[in-house]
Amino acid sequence: MCVWWYKAGMDVSGGNHRHEAPWKRMSKEELDNQYSPSRWVVRLGAEEAMRTYSQIGNEVTKRARATGRSLLNVPYGDGDGEKLDIYLPEAVSEAMPFLVFFHGGYWQSGSKDTSAFMVNPLTAQGVAVVIVAYDIAPKGTLDQMVDQVTQSIMFVQKQYPGNQGIYLCGHSAGAHLAAMMLLADWTKHGVTPNLKGFFLLSGVYDLEPIMHTSENAPLLPALEDAQRNSPLWQLETAPTQPADPACRILVTVGQHDSPEFHRQSREFYQTLCQGGWKASFEELHDMDHFEILWNLTQEDYVLTQSLFQ
Numbered sequence: 303m304c305v306w307w308y309k310a311g312m313d314v315s316g317g318n319h320r321h322e323a324p325w326k327r328m329s330k331e332e333l334d335n336q337y338s339p340s341r342w343v344v345r346l347g348a349e350e351a352m353r354t355y356s357q358i359g360n361e362v363t364k365r366a367r368a369t370g371r372s373l374l375n376v377p378y379g380d381g382d383g384e385k386l387d388i389y390l391p392e393a394v395s396e397a398m399p400f401l402v403f404f405h406g407g408y409w410q411s412g413s414k415d416t417s418a419f420m421v422n423p424l425t426a427q428g429v430a431v432v433i434v435a436y437d438i439a440p441k442g443t444l445d446q447m448v449d450q451v452t453q454s455i456m457f458v459q460k461q462y463p464g465n466q467g468i469y470l471c472g473h474s475a476g477a478h479l480a481a482m483m484l485l486a487d488w489t490k491h492g493v494t495p496n497l498k499g500f501f502l503l504s505g506v507y508d509l510e511p512i513m514h515t516s517e518n519a520p521l522l523p524a525l526e527d528a529q530r531n532s533p534l535w536q537l538e539t540a541p542t543q544p545a546d547p548a549c550r551i552l553v554t555v556g557q558h559d560s561p562e563f564h565r566q567s568r569e570f571y572q573t574l575c576q577g578g579w580k581a582s583f584e585e586l587h588d589m590d591h592f593e594i595l596w597n598l599t600q601e602d603y604v605l606t607q608s609l610f611q
């Protein structure tokens with residue numbers, strides 16, 4: 303199975319503009335605004351957008367569980383919250399590709415039980431989809447969440463050693479957690495997952511500005527915590543190499559996402575290219591932060607079609 307990357311990487315000659323750090327000139331109110339994705343939704347009010355997000359998440363998860371074969375609440379670790387759901391395609395084989403999804407919610411909300419967005423369209427294409435639960439704050443710290451995500455991927459590799467590739471997908475805060483896996487030292491864990499691709503949807507890759515927003519500050523008590531958990535900062539300071547040179551990374555952002563979300567995605571994409579990763583960047587036309595996921599519930603959406611071909 304090959305993955306079709308429908309757009310070649312954009313020009314990276316502009317380099318990285320991180321030193322300008324536009325967020326440093328923003329007031330607290332402006333930062334709060336930039337990092338509140340629901341305020342940038344164009345077709346719904348902020349509250350209605352969040353209600354719709356829960357409602358669609360609930361419906362699609364119920365539908366996914368009622369439609370095909372699934373293994374629910376499979377433990378990938380000893381902790382209560384360390385569970386994942388596996389949704390299988392009709393033709394189960396040793397060599398299925400796996401898409402492992404990490405939900406968003408600013409590391410403080412969201413659940414695997416309302417996040418089976420892309421399950422039905424992908425299982426219909428022969429892809430097994432895994433939706434991972436992790437301990438959101440205040441129960442979990444960012445370091446713990448990153449560790450849990452690492453464990454969940456190792457679990458999939460150990461359970462399905464003949465897999466045809468593990469593709470990580472994350473939305474928003476979940477894209478951050480997926481991107482942190484670019485920094486993982488798998489040799490330390492004794493299992494190297496067969497990572498073939500990353501689909502990063504409207505993510506946050508530099509956590510430093512988040513420290514200065516009211517909603518998210520408690521997550522990051524110190525600059526050190528923000529930097530340790532910032533894939534953008536880490537890759538700029540100590541570039542890593544892909545274990546598999548064929549591993550591809552798709553960085554996407556919605557056209558209606560805030561300027562800070564656009565900046566984060568673009569800078570992350572540029573840093574990946576400079577580090578030798580095979581990355582692509584896509585601004586999704588007329589999409590807001592949440593519609594990206596809603597569209598992935600549709601088989602005929604161009605992004606759904608293009609992930610696995």
Ligand SMILES: N[C@@H](CC(=O)c1ccccc1NC=O)C(=O)O
Binds near residue numbers: 341409473474517
């Ligand atoms: N309070 C946030 C909620 C939010 O950011 C969010 C909600 C659901 C899924 C992803 C989200 N953002 C990043 O993880 C907002 O204003 O949009």
